[in-house]
Amino acid sequence: MPGQPRYLWLADQLRTPILNGELTPGTRLPSRSRLARSYEVSEQVSRHALRLLVSEGLVEARPGSGYYVRSVPQIHRFSRTDRSSGSGVEPLYRRDIDTVTEKACDLVSRRLAIRDGDAVYRTRCLGLTDGVPVALHTAWEPMLLTHGTLRTPADAEPGTSVLDRLGAAGVIIDRVVEEVGVRPLREPEASMLQLAAGLPVLVVERTHYNGQRPVETSDLVGSVDHCRLLYRLSLARTPRKGR
Incomplete structure (x- = not known):
């Protein structure tokens, strides 16, 4: 050595x-x-x-x-593709926490291109395996998009995708931007995931767009021991010359 x-x-x-x-x-x-x-x-x-x-x-x-x-942890793979918008905590068992209205803070307002203090719907759910939480999904949506309709996050049927729900309200999502990183776990995320604050966690920041307008943004926070992202992306084939 x-x-x-x-x-x-x-x-x-x-x-x-x-x-x-x-x-x-x-x-x-x-x-x-x-x-x-x-x-x-x-x-x-x-x-x-x-x-x-x-x-x-x-x-x-x-x-x-x-x-x-250490025991080898069970790995859960969150499928991401360029043909669908796999959001939420699938394939884990979903437990809804709440849907509330709140004022957008600086971070959320920047991601949604709205003003600080504008009203947003915030929706949270946990992803569990064998009763143990391993992922937390938090989504924010401008309240003005669906307020007064039956298409708000609070009115959505369980399992309804954000694409289908907003599409039914006339807001067509045609683009998704996703950023993946690792950061320390924050409170109250730590309490909900039953982990110590400060531990490194996988974070997927995902924003849905209608044209150039962001219409929903979310954070998927998951245990680095249990969560992986699985990407399936199609590739455009270039025709060979002479054919």
């Missing part, structure tokens, strides 16, 4: 049997002092190596008990 920090070398010795299945989920790893003796390193080195594996999600620290190989 010339030139390599010793804690990285030790982490490699533990990572390999975890990844190839020799150390199965739930296996208790040797203590820091035992690792130090077995691999002839200091306890500081073994501590740094274990912390690295914890940060990689391969090992979990249980206070008062030790370090254990």
